[in-house]
Amino acid sequence: SVDYGPVFIQEPDNVIFPMDSDEKKVSLTCQARGNPAPTYRWLRNGTEIDTESDYRYSVIEGSIIINNPSETKDSGQYQCFTTNMFGSILSREATLQFAYLGNFSGRTRSAVSVREGQGVVLMCSPPLHSPEIIYSWVFNEFPSFVAEDSRRFISQETGNLYISKVQPSDVGSYICLVKNTVTNARVLSPPTPLTLRTDGVMGEYEPKIEVHFPYTVTAAKGSTVKMECFALGKITHLYASLPCGKKGTKGTSDALLSPTHFEYEFLTQVHSRIQPT
Template sequence: MMWLSWKLFLFLSLTGCLSEYSEAVPGLPTSYAAILRIKSGSSSLASFNSKNRPRLSSPSLGSVSSPGWRGAAQHYYSPTNLYHFSEAFKHDESVDYGPVFVQEPDDVIFPTDSEEKKVSLNCQARGNPAPTYRWLRNGTEINIESDYRYSLIEGSLIISNPSEMKDSGQYQCLTTNMFGSILSREAILQFAYLGNFSGRTRSAVSVREGQGVVLMCSPPLHSPEIIYSWVFNEFPSFVAEDSRRFISQETGNLYISKVQTSDVGSYICLVKNTVTNARVLSPPTPLTLRNDGKEGIILGYGIEQKMLSQKYWVTVKLFYKLQLI
């Protein structure tokens, strides 16, 4: 009698699950729903009910180039498509079940100047039998055997000597066993770097007192975002933003309204990478005043540079000679 009761309970639970699944995913056969096979004598039978159904998907996805493979592999995202395992199933080898993610890959930003020349995209899944792993980049399966830079360690993808041109993009982990396949969320691999400013001498900017002026930063190549600031005459004399001065964090340009005599001097754009904290400085831009409404010509100027450390040459003074015309 007890055998019949749990058998009936198991049947009703699976029937309810398949019914919900077929309604949630119209057009797909109910064979895409989870299949749980409990070996005879399992202690997990008493724990199985409609609230701890496993989360599985298609048992036969085939090639990732098949038209329906992506949708079938992602069925587990549906709230009606099966549920997490109870603790009883997680460690019970007498229960066969499809893959369930333990860890999915996260976004990675890799500094190009990193001493560790490898990237790890983590993926781990549980299943019985143990699932196998494949990886996709921008929707295309990676042939790990064809490139020595790729390796798999317990499902995680390791990329040695990563290259922005070859390796940046969106990655997904696809794990499979005989009961189904599941596809992870997308993880974006980016590269962090900060180039150098052009060493070309910047022309002086001349403005009448009381007028406004824009000093261009023209930042170097970078990834991801950078933070802009400006040095005035000598480090660490930074330009403070106020009602007259504004630094755009989109372009890096410095806007000064109602220019005063105290604004005359040398301006240097300093950029900082938000990931690596690397900093570089632009060549100085001289700002001068036009006197008495007359235009002036810069006849020449000199630059004094001092090395504060191995990385930073930050003290810059400008000496200029102005001739009125």
């Protein structure tokens, strides 16, 4: 047989481990061929893991198994290092992340009182979580959800609910609902009452952008990019800026534009720059 250095058959992939899982161990896979058979070591955040002194770690056929994983001790970037007398190779980095969703603070939320026609922002203030969560709002009672339209917008960045011009039909109790994208766990916030003031109706006023685009967005070629922009107040026109020097288009106050490889969701005048990777 021919002698040769290690060659990867399988490198480790990113892993998300639910903290409430009944499975009390997590593994990252690594497999290589070589002659003579290679040996394996593992690194976390660039430092070699001492699998001999820590009983929680074991390496079986190249893969590392972590028993009773802990977010504080075990989350991070992992690499597999394999070697024989003819060479050594280091795998790509793989992230071990822990999925969880905490509870909202039980503190009573104050009522928000605005004039009819005024814009308002209801804060979600989500609990600690990992990884991403999906936001929605319950109106008065479950399962009556707030439907997004040209007046109402739910930011999937912050969870906040934006109402551009409050109407009498908006009066009621609002509850922020968050859902973990990995575990599907859901928790509800305390209610936020929305009431109308009795000292008149809000007059027309210039729109004020409350949700801004980031100045620069880095995206892989061919991927979908979704950016948020929302304004409070009366919106008369919408302008959409396109990448690569293309001329912007003018539309209504609620539009969806889909240029090649990108998706934009606009509710008022927006400007941003996209940098492909």
